Amino acid sequence: MTRTIRQRAGRLGGAVVLAAMVVGVAAPANADFAAGWSAARSDDLETAHDEWLVLANRSDVDVQYNMAVLHEQGVDGEPDLVMAREWYRRAADRGFAPAAFRLAQ
Numbered sequence: 001m002t003r004t005i006r007q008r009a010g011r012l013g014g015a016v017v018l019a020a021m022v023v024g025v026a027a028p029a030n031a032d033f034a035a036g037w038s039a040a041r042s043d044d045l046e047t048a049h050d051e052w053l054v055l056a057n058r059s060d061v062d063v064q065y066n067m068a069v070l071h072e073q074g075v076d077g078e079p080d081l082v083m084a085r086e087w088y089r090r091a092a093d094r095g096f097a098p099a100a101f102r103l104a105q
Contacts, residue, residue, distance in 0.1 A: 033063065040066070045075045056087065064091035065099050 036051030049070050055063040068087035071080045091099035 036063075036066070040070070045070050045073065049075045056090075059090075059094060061091045061094045061096040061099070064088075064094075065096055065102075068099065068102065 032051050033055060036048040036055075039045070039047035039051060049067065052063045052066055052070075056067045064087050068084045068091065071084035071087060073079065085103065088099045088102050092103055
C-alpha cells in the first residue's frame with residue numbers, strides 16, 4: 001500500500017494539500033481513512049473529520065496533518081485556526097516536516 005499520497009481535493013485546493021495515508025492496519029469502522037478521504041474529496045468535511053479523529057488521536061501524523069487542514073478550511077463552515085495550529089503542532093512534534101512548515105508560515 002502507498003504510505004503517503006498528496007492530491008488537491010475540491011475546495012481544499014490552493015496552497016493547502018491534504019497529506020493522505022492509506023491505512024494498512026485494521027481499524028475500527030469509525031476510524032476509516034478511506035471513508036474520510038472520500039468524504040473530503042466530496043467536500044463533506046464533517047464526515048472526513050469524524051472518520052479521521054480516532055486515527056489522529058492515535059498519533060497518525062498524516063491524519064493529524066489532514067485534521068489541521070480541515071480545521072484551517074473550516075469543518076463547520078468557519079475556519080478554526082487555533083485547532084488547526086494544534087493539529088499541525090501535534091504532527092510537527094512527531095517529526096512530520098510538512099506540518100512544521102505550515103507552522104512556520
